Amino acid sequence: MSTYSIRDLEQLSGIKAHTLRIWEQRYTILSPDRTDTNIRTYGDEDLKRVLNISLLKDHGYKISEIAKFSTDELNREIVKISERHLSYPDQIQALTIAMLDLNEDRFEKIISTNILQAGFENTMINIIYPFLNRIGTLWVTGSIGPAQEHFITNLIRQKIIVAIDSQIGSPTSSGKKYMLFLPEGEFHEISLLFAQFIIRSRSNKVIYLGQSLPFNELVFAHELYQPDYIFSVLTTVPSNHEVQPFVNRLAGAFPNTQVLLTGYQVVGQDITPPDNTIIINQITELMRIASN
Incomplete structure (x- = not known):
């Protein structure tokens, strides 16, 4: 009680x-x-x-x-x-x-x-x-x-x-390729799942890698799939002092891919996004990007 x-x-x-x-x-x-x-x-x-x-x-x-x-x-x-x-x-x-x-x-x-x-x-x-x-x-x-x-x-x-599962239709030829994941130790999946719904509903292709993905597995999947965008939600990990190094590592590992990040650890924090990284402050921003 x-x-x-x-x-x-x-x-x-x-x-x-x-x-x-x-x-x-x-x-x-x-x-x-x-x-x-x-x-x-x-x-x-x-x-x-x-x-x-x-x-x-x-x-x-x-x-x-x-x-x-x-x-x-x-x-x-x-x-x-x-x-x-x-x-x-x-x-x-x-x-x-x-x-x-x-x-x-x-x-x-x-x-x-x-x-x-x-x-x-x-x-x-x-x-x-x-x-x-x-x-x-x-x-x-x-x-x-x-x-x-x-x-x-x-x-x-x-x-x-x-x-x-109920979404109707398939990606169009102009649709972009997205790869969605949560970093190792991150299990808060609701925002990532809803991002999948939003991106797919706008006729894009999505590879959903889910919770707690080791970084080396992300690199492997990226080499295989070659996405236009990587999207992740940082809610509890990495820890505060490790967030900026993690963001830099993501951007550096995939210089030709647009990295989209949201979640408590990056929104409203003193994070400096690299050139190929966007901090998503509102869900409407993801909707706009997915619609383009």
């Missing part, structure tokens, strides 16, 4: 700590424990309740009305709202609750509805990517555990693979 401060609840729900204290006193909607120094601490059920309340309030429910709901009644109201066409922040909030509850049915309903209404690519850009950013915040603050993170990211990964 995780423990949260009132500031954690504020950050995760968007409801001010001052407001939460008033609700706690007036409506007894939260049941915090107290430390020896009388500081409030909250548990998993408190977090889920606050997230649910935030979603209901955004849809016109009054806090005095919400406070009267039992847990089952609160959940039923959330399901009703989730079946409507929600705004993007609402969808992300609903996905967060599904993750915390390990609720695959709710995840499936939210994502399938959005794909049907807006298409897979728009669903990824407007809902899944912001949701992944929220997961990162929850992970850093200790708000979710490995089971919840693995549960939701594996569901997202499955959705992308199905979308890739």
